[in-house]
Amino acid sequence: MSLRVSEKSSLSNWRKNMTDWAVSFKGMFNWRNKEVIYPTKEKKKSAAITKKEAPQKPVDLFEKCYNFTRADDVKAAGLYPYFRAIEENEGPVVQIEGRKIIMAGSNNYLGLTAHPKVKEAAIKAVEKYGTGCSGSRYLTGTLDLHNEFESRMAKFMGKEACLLFSTGYQTAQGILPTLVQRGEYIVTDKDNHASIVAGVVMAKGMSADFVRYKHNEMNDLERVIKRLPLEAGKLIVTDGVFSTSGNIVDLPNLVTIAKKYNARILVDDAHAVGVIGKGGRGTASYFNLVDEVDLTFGTFSKTFASLGGFVVGAERIINYLKHHSSALIFSASPTPASVAAAIAALEILEAEPERIDKLIANANYMRKGFKKAGFKIIDGKTAIIPVIIGDDMLAFQLWKELFDNGVFVNVFISPGVPPGLQMMRTSYMATHEKEHLDQILDTFIKAGKKFGLVA
Numbered sequence: 001m002s003l004r005v006s007e008k009s010s011l012s013n014w015r016k017n018m019t020d021w022a023v024s025f026k027g028m029f030n031w032r033n034k035e036v037i038y039p040t041k042e043k044k045k046s047a048a049i050t051k052k053e054a055p056q057k058p059v060d061l062f063e064k065c066y067n068f069t070r071a072d073d074v075k076a077a078g079l080y081p082y083f084r085a086i087e088e089n090e091g092p093v094v095q096i097e098g099r100k101i102i103m104a105g106s107n108n109y110l111g112l113t114a115h116p117k118v119k120e121a122a123i124k125a126v127e128k129y130g131t132g133c134s135g136s137r138y139l140t141g142t143l144d145l146h147n148e149f150e151s152r153m154a155k156f157m158g159k160e161a162c163l164l165f166s167t168g169y170q171t172a173q174g175i176l177p178t179l180v181q182r183g184e185y186i187v188t189d190k191d192n193h194a195s196i197v198a199g200v201v202m203a204k205g206m207s208a209d210f211v212r213y214k215h216n217e218m219n220d221l222e223r224v225i226k227r228l229p230l231e232a233g234k235l236i237v238t239d240g241v242f243s244t245s246g247n248i249v250d251l252p253n254l255v256t257i258a259k260k261y262n263a264r265i266l267v268d269d270a271h272a273v274g275v276i277g278k279g280g281r282g283t284a285s286y287f288n289l290v291d292e293v294d295l296t297f298g299t300f301s302k303t304f305a306s307l308g309g310f311v312v313g314a315e316r317i318i319n320y321l322k323h324h325s326s327a328l329i330f331s332a333s334p335t336p337a338s339v340a341a342a343i344a345a346l347e348i349l350e351a352e353p354e355r356i357d358k359l360i361a362n363a364n365y366m367r368k369g370f371k372k373a374g375f376k377i378i379d380g381k382t383a384i385i386p387v388i389i390g391d392d393m394l395a396f397q398l399w400k401e402l403f404d405n406g407v408f409v410n411v412f413i414s415p416g417v418p419p420g421l422q423m424m425r426t427s428y429m430a431t432h433e434k435e436h437l438d439q440i441l442d443t444f445i446k447a448g449k450k451f452g453l454v455a
């Protein structure tokens, strides 16, 4: 693709801004390594001296916002892939900017957001309960619908109890700082989802401790956990299916280590429920380890075609969370329409497990197609297929080429992913038909050839 001069200068500005942004942002919180960076004593001391000696000058808190032009530069270059408004949504095909586009980046795994029964359940709930709950679960925000979802979900997942939150992100924040307290440890995979990272940061802020281990490396998990005090409570937290790579956690070895070091286990099954395990019961079920996993949390925003979050586990633990979790107690409960839609989606999941087979068959068809065409992908068994591009600019250009030719995917660039792993994160639905999949592949191959990614 040839760029106009103004686009080229925008792009070089953008490259520079991106680097500055990454450097300044990482000073506080390193998203790639998912860690909080604390100033060392020396740095604090030199900062204090500099402060005393340097002439004082007022600083505007908003300066960083005015200086942030990275997104504008990408927009000026015509390559901005984010916040694209969808005007109509049938599932595998959406309308954006008046054009029909095949969606290959949604987490609507079973394609239920457009299912007539799910829509009808949401509409009926609005008619019966109104549009919102206007209160937290703790006080005036509990509906019989919330209780119904909780008991059905607990049963589905083979656990004693379930607790609903307003989003999956909030669920992580509701669990981690509540359960892991002063003198106790969170042991977390370096590639865990941002919601877990936020929960860990919150728990740390409330005096808990945490240690991290290399992504899905059980030797490293053992290395870090064996150094922790025997008498300290420990919670190992991991994604079941990692959201960027689609990798499945090595749960059997994780369980062995948890038992050896007396740790509890929390699994984030956002991308696993409805995708892997018996009848879509998630990661623990996939490995036949339902009784060994203490807590599993998930979201309505993927398989359940709605908005909300949940955690399942033993009744005593759920009861404790119910009475101590500030993310639950001080935030309004999920809307009637959201919960009714999720109940309908759960019913469909239970009644039609063949949808999962179709989802996995679709993803396998795509994996085979990408590999045959010569694309570098992260192989796997889930609904997520990352196609590795390896360069920020190339990733944006390829994204635009795919978009202009009718395919929507998610583009992940650095520092969100490590350099070299910049990718098109593609994901599939049970409702993609073969024509959709062939068109996605065909468009990828044409674009891949144009940018020299495949021969």
Ligand SMILES: Cc1ncc(COP(=O)(O)O)c(C=O)c1O
Binding pocket: 167, 168, 169, 170, 193, 195, 239, 242, 243, 268, 270, 271, 298, 299, 300, 301, 307, 308, 309
């Ligand atoms: C692995 C994982 N956990 C948690 C969440 C948060 O879920 P929600 O969208 O309900 O906030 C997501 C959503 O992106 C996710 O991918």
